[in-house]
Amino acid sequence: MKKTFDLTITDYSKKGHGLALLQRQEGQPPIKVEVVSAAIGDKLEVALGKRKKGAYQGTLLKLLQASSDRTEPRCVHAGSCGGCSWQGLKYTAQLQQKEDKVRKLFAPYLASATFHPIVPCEEPWQYRNKMEFTFSENKDGEKFLGLIMTRSRGKVLTMKECHLTSPWFTTIRHETINWWESRSLKAFHPPSGTGSLRTLTLREGKRTGEKMIFLTVSGDHEYFVKQSDLDSFKQAMLEALPGENPSIYLRIHKAEKGRPTAFYEMHLHGPDGLKEELQIKDQTLKFHISPASFFQPNTFQAEKLFARALDLASPDSSMRVYDLYAGSGSLGMVFAPYVKKVLGIELCAYAVCDAETNIEQNSLSNMKMIRGDVGEVLSEFQLTADLAIVDPPRTGLDAKALENILRLSPQKILYVSCNPTTQSENIFELTKCGYKLTHIQPVDQFPHTPHIENICVLEK
Secondary structure, eight states: OOOEEEEEEEEEOTTSOEEEEEOOSTTSOOEEEEETTOOTTOEEEEEEEEEETTEEEEEEEEEEEOOTTBOOOSSTTTTTBSSOTTTTBOHHHHHHHHHHHHHHHTGGGTTTSEEOOOBOOSOOSSOOSEEEEEEEEOTTOOEEEEEEBTTSSSOEEOOSOOTTSOHHHHHHHHHHHHHHHTSOOOBOBTTTTBOSEEEEEEEEOTTTOOEEEEEEEEOOGGGOOOHHHHHHHHHHHHHHSTTOOOEEEEEEEEOOTTSOOEEEEEEEESOSSEEEEEEETTEEEEEEEOTTOOOOSOHHHHHHHHHHHHHHHOOOTTOEEEEETOTTOHHHHHHGGGSSEEEEEESOHHHHHHHHHHHHHTTOTTEEEEESOHHHHHHHHTOOOSEEEEOOOTTOOOHHHHHHHHHHOOSEEEEEESOHHHHHHHHHHHHTTTOEEEEEEEEOOSTTSSOOEEEEEEEO
8 A cells, every 4th residue: 555645735733733635545535644844835745654633644755845835944853842833834824824723713703703913923932931841761761851742652852952932941951951960860750650850840031031940850759859959959050040049949749549639849049939020001010920820921922912902801990800710810910900990719829829919019909819719709799790801721611610701791701712712612602692702813922833822802
């Protein structure tokens, strides 16, 4: 049976890889073939591999004719690293693909809703303020620290460079490997649960220049990291950043069968958190970020995202705004200077603590946080709102969350999402209950990846 074919790329997969259709048998529907580092319009010679999740995995053997959307990747790891699959695609083409994706998902609403052009990222390189790297080693004891490789079943690539982060991320990653080589510690091995070192996470304040380093290790007592190892790690980090005072943490990841995963943090050096600022319209908001806190990973683009959210939601001084599933309350804080009252509801104690710190240091006297389940809080206090804000995880709002929003019955809903697919599904349910979608605004938060942020506004 023939194993190589000449194919033309016509679409992209969810991971951003090229997709082609191959007609193998007459009278049968064509099969999908996914090819890494391929652009729409490419004509390729491809070797056909195994089928996985509805598409055959194709390996690029020869570029027969290049798409006009192609460009030379900046990174030497493009195509093998799983961090960014669209480096070989011109940025204008990336934006067009993302805008087209959102437009297609929301096609049923375009007759009545205003679709705004995608907001591009002015600087599509070195934009990430956080990155997590995985420890791994092979049977020969060779050590790796980096990102998971494409199509590798968990194999880690030790990167020589990364153009999505500031250069100091690469410096610290290299120095961590050097430190590891000098110790007798093993990388955590997920299938067996053995080993100590799990991940290295780096964060920075793009507006403040502050740095945070946290090392995550196994919580199994057989693989505890010794104090001497921690002391040497801290010293290696400080020597790699001379003259600076980074926040350094140890994070213990304890996973036991039949019990919820638990995390414990140990402060090793420097400030107890990271300071960051967001400059949005005429205000500057200050944030204290703890190691486990969520913060938008592209600081400068988050400023644009929040500014557009303000524009589209049209807040006024009489509005009561509820930030549901608020996390650390950043969206609610953005709205607070423009409205009468903001109430954030969040179940996670760490997030509420950070939110309260940030509310206080920004003197937002009209914003308060309640720790608790959204449904229970809404039932207990019989609250009403003019505007509800939601920014859920990629899975979107579940049935209970949708029920809670409808119980609150706000005049407007501002829905910010990192997954327009689940967002469109949720909005379909909301429109069946009397809401009308009025604005759709895609924002490119993650250049060189297929990921897209999207803002929607619904009104009664």
